[in-house]
Amino acid sequence: MMRGLNTYAQLQRSTTLPGAPGKGTIVVFPRGIRQSSGQVSYLLAADTGNNIRMIPVFPDKLYDTGVWHQPPHKPFLVVHGNVMYDYYYQGKIDTPYQQKDVYQHTLSTWMDLTIRDQYPVHVAFSTTQGNSSLFRNITGFSIQYTNRDFRNLLIQKLKNWDVSRIKQLKELMDEKALLDAKEKELSQLKSWLSSPAVLQRLVEAKEKELYGKHNDSLSGIPVIPSIPNINLRYKAGIREPCSNRLLSDTSIESQYTARQQQLDSLQKRWQQMDSSYHAHQLQVGNLKGDMVQKISTSRNNAELSAQLNSMNLPDSVLPKGYKTLLAIRKLSIGRALADYSELTAKSISIQGIQVEYNPRYYVAFAAGTIDYRFRNYVVYNGSPGQYLTMIRGGYGMKEGNHLYVSFFRGKKQLYNQRTGTDSTTPDYNIMGMAVESRWQISKNVYVTGEVAKSSLPYYQITDDDTKVRSMLRFSEHRNLAYSLSANGLITKTHTKLTGVYKVLGAGFQSFSLYTTGAKQIAWSVRVDQPFFKKKLMITASVRRNDYNTTYQQANYQSNTIYKTIQATLNIKHYPVFSLGYYPSSQLTKLSDGSYIENTFYTMVGTVSHFYKIKRIMMNTLLSYTRFYNKMDDSSYVYYNTNSILLNHTMFLGRFTVQSTGSAAMNGEYDLYGANGSVQFKAFKWLEIGGGLKYSYQSVYDLSKVGYTGNFRVMIRYLGQLEMMADKGFIPGTEKKLVSNNTGRLTYTKTF
Known part of the structure; x- marks a missing residue:
């Protein structure tokens, strides 16, 4: 059925169509038609299936308009996501604080929105409310667009388009x-x-x-x-x-x-x-090569844009403005992670706005509040308001060679709210600037360097000085810091190398670290090496003063060198072996400006295997843990403990049977446990389970029996409801076993 002769006026870009025999191709523009040779009459027609054709008019001929198919109409908005409510009850908490009868309500939702089948947006909301005076009530909301989501959408659409092109x-x-x-x-x-x-x-x-x-x-x-x-x-x-x-x-x-x-x-x-x-x-179009592979392996959005531009893709796959959309690395409102550089702001959650734009040049802006410091993201201690403002700019792709300049300012509380005899609140405002550069030495080796200078902290600044002058006084080195990192890959041996070296002045401040008051020299080296065609992976590292936590308090330095080694052996049809030796440390504050560090190592080894015996699927896990610490250098209950755990699971049709045995021994405190549980899938929409827990403590010859139960029900059109109740026993004061009851009710609706 013909629908009209002026369909060409609806076209948004030039389109090449086959012409009459011997007359060459036709180029259709939004406002006209051009043909390479000759004059001929054409009929531009569309049928009920949205098939559009330029048809040359010949007498006594048959025409087929169903050759080049246009995609069907797409809805303006597509929404996928879920809504979740969770109620959690704990009868007793012993780590890191002691409290009884604590409950928390959590309501959260996340939604992936796709606008006009072209533009992905992620929306998330979460709020947690409870009765505890220690644990905070937290609410967060975010709307976020990233070029990573847009890239994934392009890859998926290109895969689908490749399938349709097979017919063509x-x-x-x-x-x-x-x-x-x-x-x-x-x-x-x-x-x-x-x-x-x-x-x-x-x-x-x-x-x-x-x-x-x-x-x-x-x-x-x-x-x-x-x-x-x-x-x-x-x-x-x-x-x-x-x-x-x-x-x-x-x-x-x-x-x-x-x-x-x-x-x-x-x-x-x-x-x-x-x-x-x-x-x-x-x-x-050009059918040579794997388009999806080319897009997936593009190193940055500029390289990806060039690849897409050469593919001559239709509007149904590649929307208008795709180069701009790929250049927007992040656009978010609400709670999001601010992660910029080693010496400015790194892995900080803020509530505000963030924009990051990187076509060839680079521009970034972030502004928002920081509502936590050391541990109080979970635990409330009444700290004053903190905030961060960041401006970055420069030239070059973030994943390639670049030179960026940053300026940051904000408020960050590290110490007690009130110090001194006059009970005045210190000036926690800080500001700083940094220059970062990245050099791509070869395809698999790059180096990143950064130099930063901040204002002096309030306790180091004099009465006749200001924060701006202390930051711009380049003869002052107390508030200076620099960082150098290198990453490399040896392709012949698949060896991955990572190294970091940092020097932080005693007065340097930023939102990447919370250490001031003492000069810091930190470094770390890590090697990842596979063997036997990647069946055996060994990871080894050494580090000094290079802490992963960003909330460690001030006036502390260490000369301890930490060693880490881990090995994993994974051979098909055989058990998976893993062995690791990790460092751990505890910081204890003795007085203002005085700290003591207790360090110990932990060794963990596991063996796990998934196998079948007479058509019965089984999984067995054996784990061994050793803590190398002493009672006088740690308040941890299981000091200098050898712990072993054996878990066995059988999958018997609708039944899942699980049994666990454990033992923790340190010569003074031995604790043994045995658990057994059965899970039964009665219907597709109903699953129930339960079990018993046995605990034996050797010091007082105590035996305790607990239990656990759960169910899961799927309600059509409404969602999923889960419930769990558990009665167990944990070590308490004087090496006794203390009852601990927990319960959880969760509702989830996916759409």
């Missing part, structure tokens, strides 16, 4: 086969017409006609090749049968004349088919 490619290959057959037919006809025997026969026929002379040379005439009758159909939908039947006239002259006419007609037909084939080939 098959049609193009079929058309090429018909073109090759027609070319073969043309070649055979030319060969017959130029055959010396045929030409000799023509001469003899002429002589016979003029002189009546007859020379028999029939035996030398080659047999006319048999050409198959192929019903050709080219893409514009014109159907013309090809006839190879010779005329009934047996004279060689009549046959030759007929063949010449057939050659002319065949030559013209071949040119028409060739023109149509090349036009369709342009529409299908």
